[in-house]
Amino acid sequence: MKSESVKRRNTCLAVTAAVVIAIVLIIVILAFTVFKAKRPVSTVDSVKLENLHVGLDIAQLRVDLNVTLKVDVSVENPNKVGFKYSGSAAQLNYRGQMIGEAPIPAGDISPGEKTGMNLTLTIMADRLLSNSQLFSDVTSGELPVNTFVRLSGKVRVLGFIKFHVVSSSSCDVTVNISNRTIGDQVCHYKTKL
Template sequence: MKVGPGQGRKVCLTVTGVVIALVLLIVILALTVFKAKHPVTTVDSTKLEDFHVSLDIAKLRVDLNVTLRTDVSVMNPNKVGFKYSDSIAHLNYRGQLIGEVPLPAGEISSGETKGFNLTLTIMADRLLSNSQLFSDVTSGTLPLNTFVRISGKVSILGFIKVHVLSSTSCDLVINLSNRTVGNQECQYKTKL
């Protein structure tokens, strides 16, 4: 079958039009339906699991053993899964790292909320070296901060990969008299 010059041009224009339409459709879907959204990291609760304190007034020394149970959830609002790498949750006292727990790599499916139950044990030697600890213990409160950062990628349409970093920082106070956690305030940040 012989194709004339006019028919070849029509076939070429039709194929080009279909390819352009498909590219536009993919771009529109990537910018609307499949647009990468921020995963939301939330500290659901913080409980004092183990707490022992003794005060030696003669030596101005505090012996302390504290374990916090923190429940964190990460919600993936994207239409595709979110793969995250190994991470670490930190426990801080007045800006100083005093405890940490690893978060193993994993994946959160589309629309899923994944919970993490973290047990943070305080590194007593780091805490006891802080000069403000004695005054905090005698006042009856211990100010702490939990920090969780999760880094990963969202894959859109299988070939567009968007790097995502979600973090949560919560300031809280342990009331030493009744061994409860109070005054918890959290800040959430996400970067795409």
């Protein structure tokens, strides 16, 4: 009698262990297939010149400049789970030097959602005017600038598996000073998981 009850108990434990292992395997398979973390994609949709004032003092070889760019960025979350990103900043660069910055507040992007962000980048004139190439760029009629946006955050799969994700975009933009428009625009996108 005892051996039969031990057999039943062992059989019950074996079945329970097999069910638990099967459930764990299903969760792991789902985590690495259906719920596999994908990289959010940030895209610069448009760059618009909102304000441009240029004053040229040829006698003193000096340029007075005030430029404001409106940058529309969208971030798409292709995951089956939400993407939570921390606060960041968009940068405006001139020939490798940061000359403007706009804060990007922390936020969440729902699964499969695409979120737009409207950023205003104003040039820090003192940083720009100290660059020796500014005078020649202004006299040529074109000001080359670069916008850089980087978002860093986490994707949680099944509530307990976390993946760190970084998405960035960099756009080289030419500001046409004579007609106050945006000329050439070339963007590069990068994501890391």
